[in-house]
Amino acid sequence: MSAWTPSDLPDLTGTTAIVTGANSGIGLATALELARHGARVTVASRDPSRGRSAVGDIQRAVRGADVHYAELDLADLSSVRAFAATVDRVELLINNAGIGMIPRGQTRDGFELQFGTNHLGHFALTGLLLPRLLASSSPRVITVSSDAHKVGKLDFDDLGLERGYGRTSSYGRSKLANLLFTLELQRRAARAGSSLVSVATHPGATATNFFTLGPLQPLLRLFLNSPEDGALPSLYAAASPDIRGGEYLGPKVKRLTPSRTATDEALARRLWEVSTELTGVRFQEFAYN
Known part of the structure; x- marks a missing residue:
């Protein structure tokens, strides 16, 4: 398992993939390898300039790559809906x-910014794309989480x-x-x-633009994973025939154990219900009776 590399990816010709945040870092590394192995890839990000630049980078690295940019701002549910309306096919x-x-901030819809972007935006996107995902024979949804989930707490009275x-x-x-969303x-x-x-995947501490590390950033980057290494869990989850639903993969493609809170089914169901109310997106095909 630890020796797995992107070269082990199968031929993905005919697979249509969407990678959010693929304009840089782990997302770009993920999109590049998927395109290198034949997938048709959508680079979905909120910044058109950086998104189109990423497409150019991939096309220069992979001759004949089938990749394009589409605008998606996960902190704006109207943008999520507009993006989803343009998708006619997706397997991955x-x-x-x-x-x-x-610092504290709010999404366009008034949600706390980190929760609204990282969770609610992806919850809505997945729900809106669910009919197209289910139209394929082997759909996969890979959600990048983090071991930082172990310090997370949910208070539904103070979202x-x-x-x-x-x-x-x-x-x-x-x-x-x-993680709660992935497992539910x-x-x-x-x-x-x-x-x-x-x-779900955990990329590990990775040298990307995700965090601002201050004046020590150049030095600390020497001890962090590269974006290519950070992308390995997502790439393995995306295409390995050995993957099983509900798994949580970490650095070097090792299977990890989520926290007890993350596996709390009652908590996950409550979060699902609240997320449905907040976003207005209902997973009709997966609704409990």
């Missing part, structure tokens, strides 16, 4: 984009964090939500008899 959705360790905001605790909460999506898919596979 990689919920990679995220923000972290930032706006009005009682106290912490950059790290807010990030951990959003990553906990990512798999449970609902199994209950519905669907072939959809839902997997």
Whole structure:
């Protein structure tokens, strides 16, 4: 398992993939390898200039790459809906984009920014794309979480964090939500008899533009994973025939154990219900009776 590399990816010709936040870092590394192995890839990001630049980078690296850019701002549910309306086919959705360790802020719809972007935006996107995903024979949804989920706590009476905001605790909460969502999506898919596979990944501490590390950033980058290494869990989850729904993969493609809170089915179901109310997106195909 530890020796797995992107060269082990199968031929992905005919596979249509969407990678959120693919304009840089782990997302770009993920999109590049998928395109290198024949997938048709959508680079979905909020910044048109950086998104189109990423497409150019991939096309220069992979001759004949089938890749294009589409605008998607996960902190704006109207943008999520507009993007989803343009998608007519998708077999592989990689919920990679995220923000972290930032000052308090709000999404366009008024949600706490880290929770609203990292969780609610991807929840809505997945739900809106679900009919197209289920139209394929082997759909997969890969959601990038983090071991920071272990410090996350959910208080449904204070989702706006009005009682106290912490950059790290807010990030951990959003990553906990990512894992709860991943596992609940798999449970609902199994209950519905669907072939959809839902997997979470943890890229490890990676040298990307995700975090601002201050004046020590150049030095600390020497001890961090490269974006290419950070992309390995997502790439393995995206295409390996050995993957199982509900797994949580970490650095060097090792299977990890989520926290007890992340595997709390009652908590996951409550989060799902609240997320449905907040976004207005209902996974009709996976609804409990």
